[in-house]
Amino acid sequence: MELRPWALLLSLLLLPSLALAAGKCERLVITGSPDAPPLLWRDPQDPTHLIGATADVLQQVAKDLGVKIDLLYGGTRSLALDEVRSGRMDILADAPLNLGELDNLDYIHPALVQTDYLVWTRKDSTLAYATAGDLQGLKGAVSERARLTPAFDTFATQHLNLQRLPTLTPVFQKLLLGEVDYVLAGRYSGMALAQTLGMSNDLIAHDTPIDQPGLYLAISHNSACNDPWLRGQLAKKMTELAGSGVAQAALQRNLERWKAQLQQPVGTQTK
Template sequence: MNLVKLIFALLLSIMVLPTTQAASCQSITVSAHENYPPFHWYHEGQFYGVTIDITKQLLERYKLNYQVSSPVPWKRLLEMAKHGHTDLLLGLKDTPARREFLNFTSAPVLNNPVAVFVKKGEEFSFTSWRSLIGKVGNINLGDSHGEEFDDFAKQYLNIQQVKGLAQNFQMVLRGRADYFVTGYYPGISYLSNSGLKDKIVAITPFAVDGYIHFGFVKDSNCASIIARFNQDLAGLAKTETIEQLFEKNLKLWQAQLNGRHQRQQLY
């Protein structure tokens, strides 16, 4: 009788296993940083950006239902991903800590150089990260600029984590920080359209020059599509599509900021 029960249990486990462990990806929730143009940003009730366009293009190719989640602070969004409350994070650095809950694409698609921004007239010689030692610096709350820079910053730098481009740049402008380390493109885009482009500059060379990736939440059913997604990303990188989307979204972001400034001048 015990043998019969054992065989029955084994048969039952074989029948149940495929439906529980290999549930298919029917719908996918996509999430992104709310203020990281031109890669992704939130404006008047909608997300825009290069990563948004790429993701929509691929998911529609797969005939998958998708939704872009509402904006939340970046640090909270990472916590949501840890607990399986989203399926896919767009355009972020691949780090060991994030690999604990994310499977990253490997295709080198979006280069995201990171720059050191300083108040104009207070530039300093920047030859390596060691040039930042002894100064007060800022990074955006929750940001990672790659494993090596993050480790160096923890060990040697005086870094403040402050939320948002606006507040970080204002701290540099007011002398409350000597520099701000952030993505070159979103930094330049913000400065160009906020009246600060003649007051804050990016010094050279870049602090970090590397790629951002797409991260599938490990506990998500949709983690199963990462191989196909990665292959199609690599295919897009061989065409002019991504470059065209980048230019399109850079212009769109600038137009939206110009529109805000024009509305502000009316009041």
């Protein structure tokens, strides 16, 4: 079929914009929770940026894809989510799967990190924990910031006496004071906080996870970088990471990094 002159002209005019679209994603701006060590926290040397295990893994992924990334502080978790929804930032690095956000975000599967939520008790506790049913009739506590799976959240609401407090710090304090029998906290976030509060020798984390929510990369529908190529490449990388042990190694490394930071004199942690 012969192209009309105007159609040929239009196709020629579109060529530059198509070429630009193909290479539009040279830089990704990523944000996430600013207070979730060892996964993510603000860099004390540069508080505009986030560091941690998630940041390390994403830097490696970006290098493999030939894309530059900036892990920037976007405010509290809720404000960071707003930044991504709006498209001012491209990706939320630690998004729990939320069906209500599917109008705003594309979730990359599988999860970047699978978080083990453990049952923590005092060392002198006689609690014998094997399954969630063992906690019925006991007093527990959990942070309101805990990102539990909907299924476990429903179970906890219906069957457990679980007090929800604003952050993990008062949760652990209640446990140490004997005001609750157990707390639920992430394996690594709990270890980081126990170290922060000097409670490591007084608490036990039972090794069998009670819940294992995933934290996903979530790309804004309003991001100029949200295209099939990027989503496909990120999904491929997440699949490769799932069985590689890279994320676990990064978690261990950044737990030690967090501990070392805590041991620095206060005046030397920021510049």
